[in-house]
Amino acid sequence: MIIPASAAAWFLPFVLPICFYVAFTDMREMRIKNHAVLALAVVYLVxxxxxxxxxxxxxxxxxxxxFTLSLPVYLWQLLHMxxxxxxxxxxxxxxVMGAGDAKFCAAAAAFVWVGDLMLVMVILTATLLGAFFAHRLAKHTPLRQIAPHWESWDRGKQFPMGLTLAGSLAVYLILGIIHGS
Structure with missing residues (x-):
């Protein structure tokens, strides 16, 4: 992995609670809140x-x-946003995608190194499959009674992508700590 392990270790404790919040609110309300996206961007900035x-x-x-530019890594990553x-x-x-999903992807992009893009696509695919099947399984079993009023249960074919996007960012940073440069 290209992401420095030290950077992933700095980011993860601040990003992980935001990822949990995004996944939860997207399942509950089928929306990713602007303040969560802003918090993610501020974490990168600070x-x-x-x-x-x-x-x-x-x-x-x-x-x-x-144009050819020479910038520090911090600014290159900021340009990803x-x-x-x-x-x-x-x-x-x-x-193709919801506005909250687009904004979350933009804020999360600063944490992803371009050299890791293929790995991120693999993580995203695996997370999407796991999240989709887990959500659908919970939707059609007694597990649904744990949170019976979640909006995502009754949206037909729509799926709370915040669950997948937040999970993918968290997994990427965890793997970055373990396997980062």
Whole structure:
């Protein structure tokens, strides 16, 4: 994995409660709250300064369209938020994903290294399959009685993707602590 293990260790204690909250509220209300997305972004902005101090690390060259830039890792990761937010807005306008999902993906993008993108896709796929089947199983068994008024039980084919997205970010950071560079 490309993510530094030390950065993942700094981020995880702050990100994990937000991930639990996002998964819970998305199952309960079928919405990802803006304050949770904002909290995730603030975690990167603040803790990222400690985990990836821009003043002490190397500046990495990279391309931003036709322009070549040299920026610290902290700022490159911050740019991920902007790029993913633009993509999310387009996908939301096309009806492919919800606005909360798009905003959460944008905030979470800062925590994901580009070199780990294929691994993140594998984690996302595995988490999606596990979350989908666990949710559907709970929906059609007596487990549903634990939280009978959750909106996600009665939304037909709609699925609370916050459960998957938050779970994927948490798993990625956990694996980053174990296998990170």
């Amino acid at each position: 803790i990222g300064l400690i985990a990836l101090p821009p003043w002490s690390g190397p500046w990495n060259p990279g391309n931003l369209g036709p 902007v790029v993913v937010l633009i993509i999310g807005i387009v996908l939301n306008a096309a009806g």
